[in-house]
Amino acid sequence: MKHLFFDHALLKTGWAEHVRVAIDDDGRVHSIEPGTAAQTGDRPHRIGLPGMANLHSHAFQRAMAGLSEFRTAGRDSFWSWRELMYRFVARLGPDDLEAIAALAYCDMLETGFTSVGEFHYLHNQPGGQPYGAPAEMSERIIAAASQTGIALTLMPVLYRWSGFDRQPAQPRQARFTNDLDRYAALYNSARDAVAGLPRAKTGLAPHSLRAVDMADLQALLSLDKGAPVHIHIAEQTAEVEACIAAHGAPPIAYLLDQAEVNEAWCLVHATHMTDAETDALARTRAVAGLCPITEANLGDGIFPAPRFLARDGRFGIGSDSHIRIDLAEELRLLEYGHRLQVRERNVLARPGEDTASALYTRAAKGGAQAIAQGSGQIETGQPADIVTLNPDAPVLRASDPTAIISSWIFSGDGRCIETVYVSGRNIVENGRAIARDEVERRFGATLKRLRNWAG
Ligand SMILES: [Zn+2]
Secondary structure, three states: OEEEEEEEEEEOOEEEEEEEEEEOOOOEEEEEEOOOOOOOOOEEEEEEEEOEEEEEEOHHHHHHOOOOOOOOOOOOOHHHHHHHHHHHHOOOOHHHHHHHHHHHHHHHHOOOEEEEEEEEOOOOOOOOOOOOOOOHHHHHHHHHHHHHOOEEEEEEEEOOEEEOOOEEOOHHHOOOOOOHHHHHHHHHHHHHHHOOOOOOEEOEEEOEOOOOOHHHHHHHHOOOOOOOEEEEEOOOHHHHHHHHHHHOOOHHHHHHHHOOOOOOEEEEEOOOOOHHHHHHHHHHOOEEEEOHHHHHHOOOOOOOHHHHHHOOOEEEEOOEOOOOOOHHHHHHHHHHHHHHHHOOOOOOOOOOOOHHHHHHHHHHHHHHHHHOOOOOOOOOOOEOOEEEEOOOOHHHOOOOHHHHHHHHHHHOOHHHEEEEEEOOEEEEEOOEEOOHHHHHHHHHHHHHHHOOOOO
């Protein structure tokens, strides 16, 4: 048994003072005692928060962050970014993927993410042939999670078509695509592989309504009943228009009509919804997977959060393309997008709430639900995923815990993080991932190999 002691901790019931948390040898919270004194041997911290799930990651994209920020001849958009991504991906081998993913996971841990949902679609060799082991690339993701200590939900992606109505996949999508038989073999191998890593699990990931049709979706759902299901949806207006042309309904209305969307689901982005779709999605209790920094970077649009939250819609956050990895900034930008739109402040909090605690609490719970990693709360019986804030960070000078979390979310960054525990094991100390030195050495070798890929 190990004990942590917090001057302030964010618990299920809100902020509590002088909290002693006991953690079992298997990494679960054994007991939580507020209003008590520290005992000899307790590790003291000033502020303790539940760890946050990063519910949407394409880890390999971390190595192309910042390389698509120039204007081409026409209008740059998600689609011009995707062209660059295809060129990059053609160069990546298994060793590269593992090295880049490990770096991305260190970066996540150091900003307060304790688990990750890896939406993994880089399956095949450059020509499209499967690797000798069908889950070779999945195993590299698992190895990166194992090396860094982040809790992993690996979601191998089914990608079949390049557009609605079964448009054939393009040759440059060959590394992503599988038919249903090959996907089932891949999924089962990935499921065997995660069994070797504590906390790791798998989920199903139909790439999008463009890349998977309803027959594919039903076949996929039968592979692992009850597992998390994640899908990209309504990120782009072009996709909404194509869905209306093909099916006579926008993507979310179409999906909710055709499939039984429930708590196991995460609809990633869900940016472009009618009011009726927004209300219907909230009623499903599925999680909206919001990636504010990536959505801003790609010029996607703004998720209708005020309406969705007013209907108790559930959401979590993801760093998606990893153009920047920063937990605080994801929540800040989520709020700021709406401030700019409606010209008000504290738009996403309810009356009487402090915005930072409210957004943090909801995103932690929603993210944990989406990737089936704990409850997103410091709670008895749940994995001890806990983030502590650095008492010496200059922006965290306030004494009140709501002011401290507000200072972190609105003024701070990863330098506000002190220690990160995953299943009770400290894997970030003084703001630095314990695995970082080794991870950066390997990443350096990968960068050398990939040099000049964009030229
Ligand atoms: Zn994505």
